[in-house]
Amino acid sequence: MVTYDLFNLNKNDDELLKKLIESSSNSRVYVLLMSLPDVRRCLLLAARLGMTSREYLYIVPDIEGSVSTNRSPWQFNETDDMAAKKAFQTVMFINIQRPVSSDFSDLLKRLNQQMYGSDVSKYVTSTYSDEEENVNQSSIMAQQHILSGYYNAFMIYLTAVNETLAEGKNISDGIRLVDRMGNRTYVGKTGVIQIDYEGNRVINFSFSDMIDEENGTFEDVVWYIDLTGQINTKLGYSQFWPAGEGYVKDIPDCGYLHELCQSDTSDTTVAVSCGIVACILAMSIGITVVLRIRYNTLKRDLYWWKINLDEMQPIKNNLTKSTFSSGFYHMSKLFAYNQSATNATESSVASNGIYLYKGNMVRLNPLCDTNIHVTQSLLTEFDQIRDINHSNLQRVLGAMLEGDRKMIVTEYCHKGTLQEILMDTKYTLDSVFIFSILSDIVKALTFLNKHPLRVHGRLTSDVCMIDSRFSVKIACYGLPTIYDHIKLQNKNQSLEKDLLWVAPELLRHGGNPTPQGDVYSLAIIMSEMLTRDEPYSNDKESLTLKELVEKIKSYQDPPYRPTVSTTPELMTMESLMRKCWDEDPEKRPSLHSIHSIINKLMVNVNKSGGLVDNLLQRLEKYSSNLEKIVDEKVDELRQEKQKSEELLKQMLPASVADRLKAGLTVEPEFYDCVTIYFSDIVGFTVICSQLTPVQIINLLNDLYSCFDEIIGNYDVYKVETIGDAYMVVSGLPTRNGNEHASQIAKMSLALLRSVSNFTIRELSKEKLKLRIGLNSGPVCAGVVGLKMPRYCLFGDAVNTASRMESNGVEFKIHMSSSTTSILTKFYKFVIESRGVVDIKGKGLMETFWLLGEDQQSENPV
Known part of the structure; x- marks a missing residue:
């Protein structure tokens, strides 16, 4: 180049x-x-x-x-x-x-005498400083060289004239003279002079x-x-x-x-070495030069914003979910509409978007438009916002714009957006709080107005972030290449909603944002603070968003603005708001005058104490309110925990549930002797054929609710129900000696009596025919499965109890000899032998009928 x-x-x-x-x-x-x-x-x-x-x-x-x-x-x-x-x-x-001949030296002396007179040394060796003397000598040499050139040119011309006259030719013929001077060699005072065929000196x-x-x-x-x-x-x-x-x-x-x-270790070593040398050199020159070098070095670092995802550590904390939108809430509406772009980053970006970067919490904001590329204009825009460090502006810490993962990294604000605060009823907004927020916004806009950016241009309550100290930090300033390109590529209703904050003159004619436009947007935010609602909320039910924007653009008298009603102490703020959204941009107050007015309002409403005192009171009130909310949530959590425990105990034995809650394993356990109950309904298939599926479910629910209420009076555990089958056991998981047989026998008699009085709602004349089988013996019990775990019994005693039920008769309790042996030895029950029965899988067995409980007999049957 x-x-x-x-x-x-x-x-x-x-x-x-x-x-x-x-x-x-x-x-x-x-x-x-x-x-x-x-x-x-x-x-x-x-x-x-x-x-x-x-x-x-x-x-x-x-x-x-x-x-x-x-x-x-x-x-x-x-x-x-x-x-x-x-x-x-x-x-x-x-x-x-230059020639070095003696003739040339004589010529220079003659030229010096013509230029400076006889006393040449007067001009050549005067009282100059060293630098001036060098300049003077060089200047004289240059003049001598130029004059010698003129001398040579004149002598060549005279030679051509003399030769032309000697030949008797006309010296007025310029072409002939030029031809005679070219393509020849001359010897003069300055040495040999060569002229080429084009007339140029070699x-x-x-x-x-x-x-x-x-x-x-x-x-x-x-x-x-x-x-x-x-x-x-x-x-x-x-x-x-x-x-x-x-x-x-x-x-x-x-x-x-x-x-x-790509920089590597050797490059770093060289850079460090060069830096040390540069520092030593700078110290000799002075502190002013050091600062200037530092300034120019930073100015040339155009890629300061580049961040690698590997440099950050994700923070996965449920406490950040409530402020998920914090830091980039407004622009996330722009970013969320290109799912293919956001999905590409979900696997590598924490779900809440909060990261730890260089010891600070930051927010990662994926860009939905992957067509954004690094250009010279974008580098200039990043350079503009690099040194912005204002307490009321959210800092842009960097970006990742390589490949498909394009993100912007911003400062993290814990409390979310101003719009979220206004919509949350748990926050009490007094006049001091409102004016404090308003003052923060105006300070930020005033700073931008004096900055080369001049304007914000995208001001809404969604870009006003609230940090942990309830200070406002405005986001989404600068970087028009990114923000405007995204808006252009993603035209949708959520983006059009932002037009409610745009000044009418910009809606009508477009153009670049203006400070007067920011003042109008500030007025719309004031209306939100006074109403604690979105702008034009009263008209959103009757008008579409597009119709609202058209009404704002139209020339109405009076202009179409949000409906606001306020308290007497905020009347001055309402008056300021109406001036700020004036139809004529030139009539709107400047940011400087707005700042002065707000400061006066803050002094008037803050007579009881300083701003810091009011801020501390506001934080204390918020803390007390937060403690109350926490207590309520803890109480709700305690109640839900109790419900969960009760539900778990309904599914599993209490002792087993307690071990699971404690995080302990439940090992399978062997029991020497328990009594198992099986029952079903004879002819249940015929009954079901007369009912709808819903009616069948209602029937079983009514029956088992009745059963569940009865078994609660006995030391038994309901194992499961499958269709019309009902299984109960006693003697586990808590051992009760030989009491298990008595508890099951008494429960069986009670269930048999309840069935005789049970009525089917849809078939009032139909009676349920309950068939019961009992058996006692050793079993092994334990929890099976991870999802929907079940407490299951295993052993031959379970199979025998099932055979007792299937080989029984309706309205009777069929028992094995093991259960009968326990009952007749220790308890008073009326038992009758059925005789020897061929039981499938067991062969010939003597079984018994449990007829009832003998209340008068003192000795076992």
Whole structure:
């Protein structure tokens, strides 16, 4: 890239520094067309910026002959000579070869006498300073070189005239004269002069390089013969370019801003080393130069905002769910509509979006539009907001804009948005609180108005974030490339809702946001604070959102605005609000005047104490209210816990449920002897054929509710119900000796009596025929399954009890000999032998009928 930049060198160093910084982003080879003092000044400034490394080359045409008269052109006998010597290592001078004959010296003396008179030393060796003397000598050399050129040109012309006259030709024929002067060689006072066939003088050049870096002396090292194109190099000299490693590249391998190379450990080491050297150099120059270097270094760091997701730690805390929207609530409405983009990040972003970054809580906000790319304008926008650090503006800490995962990282605000606070009835908003919030918003807008951003342009109650100290932090400022592009790509109802805060003149004619537009948006927020409701909430039921916007845009008299009613102490605020939403933007008060009015209002309502005192009282009131809410929630939690425990005990034995609640395992347990009850309804299939499914469920529910109420009077545990089958056991999980047989027997008699009185609602004449079977014996019991766990019994005693039921008769209790043995040995029951019965899977068994309980007999049957 070739760039020509004209610059007034009489300006201060700041302007020259600015030019150097701008050029470093697209150049590495410079041609300095300036005097030697200005070259020296420019190189010293370049050294401050780190622009005199081996990847830079400065070519200086030495028209004045500075190197010819002074082989150390950097030396001005100043304190910064050493720095200048180092900077001049990247310089290569281009010199016009000057004649060294005695005739040329005589000619110069004659020219000096014509220019300065007889006393030449008066002008050449006067009382100049070292720098002025160098300038004076160079200036004289330049004048002599120019005058010698005029002398040669005139002598060549006279030679052509004399030759033309000698041939008797007309000297007024200019074409003939020009033809005679070209393509020939002249010998004059200044040496041999060659003119090519086009009439141009063949000039030989030499290149001077600092071959002795220790002493800093320049010498001619390369000579260029224009006529033949031949290049001659000084004997033993092989380092033509200052870099010493080949020619200097116009575009470095790593790019102008090092964007084409990935930094590694070695790069870091080099950078640290360079930083140490730069600091040492800066200390010698002074604190002013150090600050200037720091400023320019930061200015060039255009990618300060880049953040890697690996640098952050997700915070998975249920306490953050209530403020999930905090930090980017408003713009999340823009981001949530491209599900394909948000889903791509769900696997890598915490569900609540809250992360820990460099010790601070931050909010990650996924961008729904993946077509956002890093451009020069976006870099400029990030640079604009980089140094914004205001107590009422939410800081943008960085962004991730690579690949499909595009996010913006912002400061985290614990309390959510202002709109959430206004809608939450648990917050009490007094006048001091309202004016304090309003003051914070105005402070932020005033700051932006003085900043290069000038305006916010997207102000709503949704972008007013509330931090843990109830201070307002406005979000979504700046970065129009991102925000406006997202709005353009995602036109939907939620985005159109934001138009309710936009000034009518901007709705009608569009254009860029204005400070007057922000004042109008502030007025709409005031209406929300006075009504504690969304703007135009009274009209939203009768008008669509589009119709509301059209009414705002229309020229009505009076203009269409939200309906507001307020208290006497807020009448002044209402008056200010109406001025702020005036139809004429020029009649709206300025942010400065609004700030003054709000400060006066705060003084009037805050006579009882300072703002800090009121803030502490407000926080104390909120804390007390929060404690009350916490107590209520804890009480609700306690009640729900009790319900859960009761439900668990209905599903499992109490002792088993207690072990599960304690986090203990329930191991299977063996019981020597328990009594098991099985029952079913004879002819249940026939009954079901006469009922609908719902009626069948109602029948079983009525029957089992009756059974459940009865078994609660006995030491038994209901195992399960399957259809019309009902299973109960006694003797586990709490052992009760031999009482289990008596408890089951008494319960069975009670259930049999209840069935005789049970009526089916849909079949009042139909009677349920209950059939019961009992057996006693050893079993193993334990909890089976993780989902819907069941307390199950295993063992041959369970199968035998089931066989007793299936081989029984309706309205009778069929028992095995094991149960009968326990009952006849210890208890008074009426038992009758059924005889020997062939039981499936068991063979021949003697079984018994339990007929009742003998209340009068003193001895067992």
